[in-house]
Amino acid sequence: MNKTRGPVRIGVLGCGTVGSEVVRLLQASATDLASRIGAPLELVGVAVKDPADPLPGNLDLDRTLLTGDALALAQRADVVVELMGGIEPARSAILAAIGAGASVVTANKALLGLHGPELYAAASAAGVEIYFEAAVGGAIPILRPIRESLAGDTITRVLGIVNGTTNYVLDRMTLEGLDFGEALRQAQRLGYAEADPTADIEGYDAASKAAILASLAFHTRVSADQVYREGIGQITAASVEAAGATGHVVKLLAIVERKGSAGVIARVHPSLVPLSHPLASVHGAFNAIYVEAEAAGELMFYGHGAGGRPTASAVVGDLVTVARHRVDGSLGPGESAYLALPALPVGQASTRYQIRLFVKDQPGVLAGVSRVFAAEGVSIETVRQTAGDGSNGVELATLTVVTHQAPERSLERVAQALRREATVASVVDVIRVEGV
Amino acid sequence: MNKTRGPVRIGVLGCGTVGSEVVRLLQASATDLASRIGAPLELVGVAVKDPADPLPGNLDLDRTLLTGDALALAQRADVVVELMGGIEPARSAILAAIGAGASVVTANKALLGLHGPELYAAASAAGVEIYFEAAVGGAIPILRPIRESLAGDTITRVLGIVNGTTNYVLDRMTLEGLDFGEALRQAQRLGYAEADPTADIEGYDAASKAAILASLAFHTRVSADQVYREGIGQITAASVEAAGATGHVVKLLAIVERKGSAGVIARVHPSLVPLSHPLASVHGAFNAIYVEAEAAGELMFYGHGAGGRPTASAVVGDLVTVARHRVDGSLGPGESAYLALPALPVGQASTRYQIRLFVKDQPGVLAGVSRVFAAEGVSIETVRQTAGDGSNGVELATLTVVTHQAPERSLERVAQALRREATVASVVDVIRVEGV
Numbered sequence: 001m002n003k004t005r006g007p008v009r010i011g012v013l014g015c016g017t018v019g020s021e022v023v024r025l026l027q028a029s030a031t032d033l034a035s036r037i038g039a040p041l042e043l044v045g046v047a048v049k050d051p052a053d054p055l056p057g058n059l060d061l062d063r064t065l066l067t068g069d070a071l072a073l074a075q076r077a078d079v080v081v082e083l084m085g086g087i088e089p090a091r092s093a094i095l096a097a098i099g100a101g102a103s104v105v106t107a108n109k110a111l112l113g114l115h116g117p118e119l120y121a122a123a124s125a126a127g128v129e130i131y132f133e134a135a136v137g138g139a140i141p142i143l144r145p146i147r148e149s150l151a152g153d154t155i156t157r158v159l160g161i162v163n164g165t166t167n168y169v170l171d172r173m174t175l176e177g178l179d180f181g182e183a184l185r186q187a188q189r190l191g192y193a194e195a196d197p198t199a200d201i202e203g204y205d206a207a208s209k210a211a212i213l214a215s216l217a218f219h220t221r222v223s224a225d226q227v228y229r230e231g232i233g234q235i236t237a238a239s240v241e242a243a244g245a246t247g248h249v250v251k252l253l254a255i256v257e258r259k260g261s262a263g264v265i266a267r268v269h270p271s272l273v274p275l276s277h278p279l280a281s282v283h284g285a286f287n288a289i290y291v292e293a294e295a296a297g298e299l300m301f302y303g304h305g306a307g308g309r310p311t312a313s314a315v316v317g318d319l320v321t322v323a324r325h326r327v328d329g330s331l332g333p334g335e336s337a338y339l340a341l342p343a344l345p346v347g348q349a350s351t352r353y354q355i356r357l358f359v360k361d362q363p364g365v366l367a368g369v370s371r372v373f374a375a376e377g378v379s380i381e382t383v384r385q386t387a388g389d390g391s392n393g394v395e396l397a398t399l400t401v402v403t404h405q406a407p408e409r410s411l412e413r414v415a416q417a418l419r420r421e422a423t424v425a426s427v428v429d430v431i432r433v434e435g436v
Numbered sequence: 437m438n439k440t441r442g443p444v445r446i447g448v449l450g451c452g453t454v455g456s457e458v459v460r461l462l463q464a465s466a467t468d469l470a471s472r473i474g475a476p477l478e479l480v481g482v483a484v485k486d487p488a489d490p491l492p493g494n495l496d497l498d499r500t501l502l503t504g505d506a507l508a509l510a511q512r513a514d515v516v517v518e519l520m521g522g523i524e525p526a527r528s529a530i531l532a533a534i535g536a537g538a539s540v541v542t543a544n545k546a547l548l549g550l551h552g553p554e555l556y557a558a559a560s561a562a563g564v565e566i567y568f569e570a571a572v573g574g575a576i577p578i579l580r581p582i583r584e585s586l587a588g589d590t591i592t593r594v595l596g597i598v599n600g601t602t603n604y605v606l607d608r609m610t611l612e613g614l615d616f617g618e619a620l621r622q623a624q625r626l627g628y629a630e631a632d633p634t635a636d637i638e639g640y641d642a643a644s645k646a647a648i649l650a651s652l653a654f655h656t657r658v659s660a661d662q663v664y665r666e667g668i669g670q671i672t673a674a675s676v677e678a679a680g681a682t683g684h685v686v687k688l689l690a691i692v693e694r695k696g697s698a699g700v701i702a703r704v705h706p707s708l709v710p711l712s713h714p715l716a717s718v719h720g721a722f723n724a725i726y727v728e729a730e731a732a733g734e735l736m737f738y739g740h741g742a743g744g745r746p747t748a749s750a751v752v753g754d755l756v757t758v759a760r761h762r763v764d765g766s767l768g769p770g771e772s773a774y775l776a777l778p779a780l781p782v783g784q785a786s787t788r789y790q791i792r793l794f795v796k797d798q799p800g801v802l803a804g805v806s807r808v809f810a811a812e813g814v815s816i817e818t819v820r821q822t823a824g825d826g827s828n829g830v831e832l833a834t835l836t837v838v839t840h841q842a843p844e845r846s847l848e849r850v851a852q853a854l855r856r857e858a859t860v861a862s863v864v865d866v867i868r869v870e871g872v
Binding site: 021025029032033035036133139140141144145148149150151152153154219278281293294295296297298299300301302303304307309310312313314315316317318319320321324325328329330331333336338339 | 587
């Protein structure tokens with residue numbers, strides 16, 4: 001990389017919750033940052049929608065730094081911090097910055113989850129850097145540890161609570177017995193969920209992060225649209241209660257796993273996690289990422305996954321690295337996709353399952369149900385039957401079956417066969433059991 | 437740094453538990469490591485005490501690579517991996533390596549805790565690197581996140597369970613009600629404690645790690661002999677039970693904290709941790725480091741703190757970074773000690789305390805004890821009195837007092853005054869309460 005002489009010029013694109021906190025940190029820590037980088041930072045502009053709009057909070061900023069032209073600002077800085085979010089104009093602004101020889105720091109998981117490789121290739125061709133620690137896990141240092149600290153190891157699986165909104169909702173359901181709708185409304189009142197919570201609740205946000213985690217952990221390109229995705233909208237108070245009865249909590253997990261040299265599977269779905277697993281005690285809107293590696297064994301990284309100040313910490317941490325590299329003319333590790341493993345469909349995953357059934361309360365039911373599992377080679381670990389109380393209209397008992405590890409496809413066939421079974425009134429839910 | 441052309445030559449000093457696993461990883465992952473570094477690694481020698489001795493485990497190594505001359509090997513490699521441990525000859529070998537233009541990866545916390553600055557200065561002067569992720573927290577990526585990921589933030593405090601032996605012993609005492617001696621013998625039988633457990637039990641190992649953590653977190657030189665240190669030998673089954681009764685567990689914590697611009701305090705001692713704190717559920721020989729930063733808030737890093745393979749993961753991770761830098765001629769961040777804050781004595785710390793007293797079971801005792809605390813301005817949060825059962829010979833009650841935050845010095849004066857109080861038979865123990 002070409003060396004930057006004198007102050008490192010910083011352009012910040014976007015001045016919302018995160019952008020304003022980044023500006024505040026740059027102001028408050030200017031002396032420290034200069035010592036750590038070896039040169040002062042100079043804020044040369046902040047791009048906003050309308051420079052005439054009021055600034056967020058009590059941000060004390062020279063208004064002449066404001067501009068409505070993000071693309072022009074992106075081309076007159078040494079380091080561009082992209083915090084606009086979304087696909088466009090963020091993508092064009094980042095490409096313009098790279099084209100003008102700037103390095104980029106971004107927190108934009110949606111953009112990276114879909115267009116990461118295009119941006120990494122452009123940065124590499126231009127001899128500049130793109131860093132994005134804040135895109136997964138907010139303040140939690142997770143991407144740098146995966147890319148650099150674990151570069152001597154072989155990562156086999158990552159299980160992440162990477163969406164604070166869904167963790168908050170599920171945690172309220174678990175701790176207070178709330179139903180999904182009530183918990184979601186509480187989260188919205190408290191600012192943990194947006195007015196339109198689709199991206200969080202349906203798992204799109206977690207899927208973007210899963211794609212980023214899989215790409216880094218497995219040295220392979222994985223796109224967000226290759227991530228299998230189920231949201232938490234189908235989880236009921238009864239599902240959560242049944243999970244508790246078998247010693248589990250329900251969490252929305254982003255799971256990325258490597259199947260040797262055959263490929264990688266990335267999936268986002270509600271999961272039962274045993275109470276003894278470190279991820280089970282991640283409460284509220286906290287995030288945590290659990291990493292399994294061949295030599296290191298199990299690692300967990302825990303902290304605030306969102307919020308202006310925590311996210312700004314990760315952004316400015318990247319900014320220090322990128323600016324330092326510009327001062328001494330070096331480059332950190334770029335995209336590493338040399339393994340180029342195929343992304344496998346979720347049908348090739350293998351995990352444990354909890355299946356809840358309403359069954360007729362009569363002799364022989366358990367034998368019939370067991371035969372269905374056996375016919376598909378799915379081994380049962382525990383069965384729990386609770387007598388019907390008439391609340392479902394007829395005298396139906398609830399059967400909760402937890403399986404040993406089984407292929408996803410076998411489980412699908414089991415579920416289909418159970419629906420055809422005369423003694424089974426309905427398959428209430430099927431939830432994967434993870435973390436064992 | 438000068439660029440290395442062709443393979444990067446690696447010399448490994450020490451072939452015990454960690455060294456042999458490093459060699460194994462280098463062999464098993466050679467292709468992956470070459471892809472990640474941009475050049476192959478070539479193992480040019482392994483220094484052992486006596487090259488005629490049998491190799492550990494089933495290590496498959498060309499015996500012509502073995503040498504008894506660590507100093508000579510240190511001078512014919514591009515990267516030297518020091519895993520001998522102890523002060524000498526490790527220090528001389530590292531200085532010889534640096535003098536010959538090699539970069540160094542080490543896990544030697546005792547050496548870095550005492551002589552870190554000398555080694556960092558030598559590396560900087562020679563334009564080479566010294567990396568040491570494995571020195572704290574074994575496999576857990578913690579030093580790189582502190583040095584790099586949090587470089588945009590201000591770290592205020594770090595609380596670490598950084599010694600697996602003491603955590604195992606205290607965990608057995610907590611979960612099984614064992615006394616210290618029994619738990620220690622169990623740990624020795626299972627290989628979690630050494631035959632001479634002094635360095636672990638008396639907190640010397642944790643103090644070295646506290647010095648390293650404080651130096652990196654606060655951009656200040658802190659030496660292991662500036663760390664206040666108390667071991668866990670005085671912790672009894674009764675202390676652990678009393679902790680449980682007030683909702684705490686006993687942990688040996690390494691605590692480093694910044695008092696604004698006044699200085700830093702580093703201390704290692706048994707601590708009561710509230711059951712709700714993430715550190716309370718770190719069981720067995722696991723390690724965890726809890727970091728508090730102004731913008732990021734609370735973060736926790738969890739994993740295997742010792743063992744050959746986990747430690748080798750961190751060593752080879754550093755090796756990849758250092759080798760990559762040699763291939764492209766760059767340098768990572770060196771020592772950062774620009775803040776140069778003074779190391780303050782533990783007397784200037786301020787925390788909460790639990791004090792257990794044997795007192796005469798008679799009216800007016802509580803009033804007298806309360807006056808002693810009030811006279812020193814120490815505010816009491818809770819008091820719990822359990823009637824004497826005659827087991828201590830006379831009719832003595834136990835009084836367990838938990839204070840609000842108070843200066844260490846005031847607490848010392850309270851303890852002295854309590855010993856003079858006529859109604860107090862003895863001060864059983866005083867344990868600091870942390871993590872609130």
